[in-house]
Amino acid sequence: MVFTVQQIATALGARVEGDAGLTVQRAAEPAQADAQALALAMDPKYAEGLAQGAARAAILWDGADWQALGLRAAIFVPRPRYAMSGLTRLMDPGPEIAPGIHPTAVIDPTAQIGPGAAIGPFVVIGARVVIGQGARIAAHASVAEDARIGDDALILQGVRIGARVRIGHRFIAQPGAVVGSDGFSFVTLEKSAVENVRESLGDTGDAAKQGWTRIHSLGAVSIGDDVELGANCCIDRGTIRDTVIGSGTKLDNLVHVGHNVRIGRDCLLCGQVGIAGSSRIGDRVVFAGQVGVNDNIFVGDDVIAGGATKIFSNAPAGRVLLGYPAMRMDTHVEVYKGLRRLPRLFAQVAALQKAVSKRPETD
Structure with a gap:
């Protein structure tokens, strides 16, 4: 792909100086940039890298003297990291999923596939599934019976969408994500040692030795619009009611959401976050990597929890937390x-x- 400096600047809403018609093919760090690359030098500390590379054009920090840096063109952005969002969106070709339905795909005759959808090799789509228009489903993914997926979804290799799951528009699932597996819910015939410990905070009591009996998951998962799931992210279905993920929420690799959990809008959950069953998470909550949330508690809107924080009790809105236990x-x-x-x-x-x-x- 070839882009002019002006095309890139227009996509970013940025200012251009120098030769706006100059073309580039890719983005690169300054020291590795050749004549066909746009150097990403958004901070003065990258000036030395520009001298080491051979870039003719770069995205620069405000106030930089682009001519003194030996460039023929420069793009100036007010917020560099936000500019990265627009630049990567422009230059990302996306996965290659051929249009139409691959001949090896297995699609139940009762399923409805929207116009413009692309279904890759060995995809399996179950009975009464509804797939929205423009959806792209890569190889070896599966969508179980009665699931519904909105428009413009991108479902990558090996993703599993369970029965009765409801997903909104512009959904993205990275390889290996699982939505709608059974919840981890078991019970004993008589009161268990675990129940005694929860009450006494340390004493197992006189609980009998006994095995575990499964509580089946009759609910499903409901996901809003513009939700993204990382690789090997897992979301359990609810026991009776649905597990819910609000619109705009992003879940990183290896995030686990337990049964009956409700997560609000525009949350950001980083790698290895685990949320135990029946907890409620507010809107715009941010959990850094390895945050753990106890079952049956509430975390309010706009809470931010630092890495490896363990939240055992309700957290009020706006609280910034860190530590084990969280404080x-x-x-x-x-x-x-x-x-x-x-x-x-x-x-x-x-x-x-x-x-x-x-x-x-x-x-």
Whole structure:
């Protein structure tokens, strides 16, 4: 693909200086950029890299002297990282999924496939499924009975969409994602040791030795518009009601959402986040990697939790959390500072005890 500097600037809503008709074929880091690449030098620290590479055009930081940097054209953007969104969207060719239905695909005769859909090799689509227009489904994906998927979906290799799942428009699922697997829900005939521990916070009681009996998942999963799932992300169906993912929410690789969970709009859940059953997550919540959320609790709107935070109780709206167990981030930082001071404090206390023990006795 070939782009003029002007085409790129127009797509980004950015300003051009120099030869706007200059063409490039790809983006590159400054030091690796050749004459056919657009160098991404959005910070002064990349100036040295421009000198090492051979780029003729670059995206630069505000105030940069593009001519002194040896360039023939420059694009200036007000918010560099946001510009990356527009640039990568423009240059990304996307996966190659041939239009139409591949002859190896297995599609139930009762399924409805929207116009302009592309169905890849060895895809399996079950009874009464509805696929929206412009959807693209890559090789070895499967969509189970009675599922509905909106327009312009992109479902990549090996994705599994379970029975009765409802998905909105512009859905993206990376390879291996699973939507609508059974919830992990088991019960014992009599009160179990786990139940005793939850009540006593430590005592297993006199629970009998017994096996686990499955609680089947009769619900499904409902997903809004513009939701994206990372590779090997897993969302369990609800027990009776649906598990719900709000519009605009993005789930990273290896995120697990348990049965009956409700996640709001425009949330961002990073890699290895786990949310236990029946918890509710508000809108615009951000969980960094490996955050864990206990079952049956509520996390309010606009909460941000740092990496590996473990949330065991309700979190009010707007709270910034960190740690195990979760606490306010500023409090956690102070606690950690205190922990680091403990060895010195112990040494000081030991020295004081030694000094006191050597004091002569007085009448």
